[in-house]
Amino acid sequence: MYEKILDIAEQLFMTQGYQATSTRQITEILGVTQPTIYYHFKKKEDIYYAVMLRLSKDIEQNLTKFVEDPTQQLESKLISMVEFLREKHPFNFFVMMHDVQHSLPKEMTTKLYQLFSSSYKGPFIRLLKENREKLQASVDIEFAVSQLFILMASYLDNTNPKDNISEMIYLYLHGIYKE
Template sequence: MYEQILQVAESFFMQQGYHGTSTRQIADALGIKQPNIYYHFKGKEAIYFEVMVTLSQEVSVNLWRIAEDPALTLAEKIYEMFAFLKRRHPVNFYMMMNDIQHSVSKDTSFKLYLLWKENYQKPIVTLFESSDTKIRGGVSAEFATSQLFILLAAHLDVNQQTHDQMAPAIDLFLHGLINETPEA
């Protein structure tokens, strides 16, 4: 029952966010009474945390797999990473970050932040640091990664049809807006 609760809860949390989801909804979807949920979890926050642990571990495995693929260029790796996130992570990233920052206890929020850094951010930071294509001086891999997530968060929203715009957005991010080559 533990795993079924997590699966159903993930679906609700990813579609409706933390505030929009109740343990009653989860119980009803499973055809069980609400107290059965509390046998496995202390409350909604504990369910949310476990959902995020499970999801972030899966995300980490896949981001590392893509980052370590020697057949892909830096741009292709970033594109594949975000294509994976769009397929597997059906949530508005802004809503998820808001939930993490404002809807759970400070202790849980901090633990979720550490999960984010380790499982979402670290594979991309390491990719930037280890790539043959170096980022320009004065820009840290951490800052570049955070800016990349900000840029691409809109493209990860499954409610928007922006998949075809991810590649140009990544190209613009990596190569900039200004054409330094003189026109002929």
């Protein structure tokens, strides 16, 4: 039952956000009572954290595989990583960040940010650090990855299947300025 709760909660949290998802919705979809949910989780935020923890582990493992793939170069690895996130974890990044910042207690916000930093941003940071010689000397890698996530946000919700991730990554790496 624990995994079933997480499966349904993940679908709801990723499509509706934390605030718009209720434990009542989860129980209705599962066809169980509220006490069944509360047997496994004390409160909704615990369900959210468990969903994010499970998802983060999977995301980190898969993103790391792209980083370590010796057959791809930097640009193709970035494209593959963004496409993977889009397929595996379609979400509205802005809704998720708003929920985390405004709907959860500070301690939970901190835990979720640490989880996101290590499992989502971590592989991208590692990839850029491993390719440091290809980057401008003045580039702050952590800032560059943060900017990449801002850029990616509009691609991750899967609302426009015609979005060209390859072009976005090309512009991210090469810019539009002709020197």
